[in-house]
Amino acid sequence: MRNDRLAIDFGTSNSAAAILDQGQPRRIAIEPGAETLPTAVFFPAQGGAMRIGAAAAEALIQGAEGRYMRALKSVLGTALFHESRLIAGKRRTLSEIITAFLATLRERAEAAAGRPFRRALSGRPVHFHSNDPVRDAQALADLQGCYLAAGFGEVAFLPEPEAAALASHGLGRAGEIGLIVDIGGGTSDFSAFRSRGDGLQILANHGIRLGGTDFDQQVSLSHAMPALGHGGQLRRAMGPGLLPVPNAIYVDLATWARIPFLYVPETRRMAAGMARMAVDRAAMDRLVAVLDEELGHELAFAVERGKIAANAGDGARIAMGFVEPGLAPEISPASLEAALSDCRRDLAQAAAETLRLAGIAPGQVGSVILVGGSSLMGFVAAEALRLCPGAQLRRAGAFTAVVDGLALATAR
Template identity: 35%
Template structure:
């Protein structure tokens, strides 16, 4: 069966599109044969072009003048969505920025599938915005408007962990009570769902969803904490001034956060820092900060830190090369430092899971399976803490980047076919 419906997983770090054909859900190649498209846009000032995904990162790292923007999904539900930013000397509305990326996502999927998609189920976190239902609804409505601008006529939404559950359900042989643990770039989302092969065709699955929960913590937060804990001190974070006060921390928090990196490049920041430099006790560290600003290497540094986070999921020590900042500068990061950096965030994640089970009236021993998905679900400390909460449950690894998109395509088939 071929339909004009697809599933769209617009992620903070990576995005996918899937459709149902040949009797199964299929992820579509979106860039260089890969099914993920990094949620990144680069406005090339020299060529006056716009690049997306890996190509965007590549042009930025090749040294082209321009503006790199990432973590676009994080804008939803914030006041920034009503505003604009300057890109290569021109004003760009954030609404138009997200529309251009979703439009590119749709075009690439259609080119790969050889057909037009007019209907879509978009994934959404359990909470776009924590503890603010009005802002959360606004975020969903905004994404729906962006999707329609991109050319989708019928738009529906599904919680991302529920979509992952549908993907897992397509592969099981018996009924299971499953906790979906979806750790994405911007949010951690959880669903407790009763799954079974005989339930797959049902349109109404509300009775099978025992509880949903989420917290606004994800892979980009892990990057930020690793940066602040282990890398920003090399640039002067928490170093002292002559009056024993700390160097103002705002510069480092902006530099450690994807969507605020460009704030560090402003003339006001440079002027303020020159005043701070005069009173600094460790000027060699501030020299490195000035180097980052002058070379506009903030995004480069963020990419190195993200790569270190990924590496520390598989190794105990990762050597970070910082030649771009200071020739010959290296810094070893350890798994222990990473664990210490993100300990508070992981606690928030496990507390959310504990509340979810309590709200559902389910004990840990009743959960059959924990299904991990999302790019940041591989973090060892997260796995250890979740395993300690649910020691008897089987631990199943989903497609970190593809489970949600595949599940959304199955949901699109139910809704639109």
């Protein structure tokens, strides 16, 4: 009997789909020539079909009029999920947008495979929200509702690191204890497992709400936002003395999921008012320009590129010439490490907690398997080896291990 379930890895930054074909995962090219696609959408200002993936990013790069949105998964379980916003001339909720993304993914998978899919097996983080069971449960309910509204009659979920373990446990030896370290765009997830001749035994799963978009946020706040007035001072409207520039607008501008909601009259008026009172007027005028010209995502991509370059071990710059010619704050490996020190600490603690939950000592771990695009950050491997110094460090498919494991799990 043919397996009729579609495996879907709906990620914060990237998504993928696969099926089980003769006992092996077969990834479906949702976009031509690509096994994954950015989890992003673009709504043209003058109407027309929603664009997803690379087409959405291309519209932004080409300067098309409209609204670009990324990191949609981050809003699951939050108040933003059901809020109605005016986007490209029409009121929409993020629930409707995620549903439309999943429906498009399903339709393209069906066209590529030549058959319908009415059942889905989706990955999910161990925890959508850290230390908040109510929001965690709501996020799962939100995602389930989107799948059903997208045309699936049934959806089941599997923790993402468990799926990655299914796809990659063969990298180690039979009987060996392994640790999956899956650092995605929005969450970090861990599975401790034991390899067996007939598969694997999951010993413990754990996860926290921390990922690559959070890394970007910290780098943006520490390196890019000071050029827009972050950390500066304002003159008082009446009387002597100075006030600190409010942080909230910069935090939102540094957060992928919140950028689209800054382009409203109230926020622009607030920025213009701060510019009039700013000690450093030139920096605050740059903030006004970013909001007026809707350059938030261009700024976020520039920060991401700077982060990647500094992670490679070289000094780099965050190219912000689209804001002001020649504007390019420096970023070095040392300054990157300082910006991400809290993230590094939290990831290390979460990995150690996974081993504690599994009841195993770090010295028992034979393999640490890195998964997820953000696992390519140098400090992730360094902390994994510091925790488990006797383990062999291995890498699975950074962007495909989860969807491969989900496809394998559809046979269960």
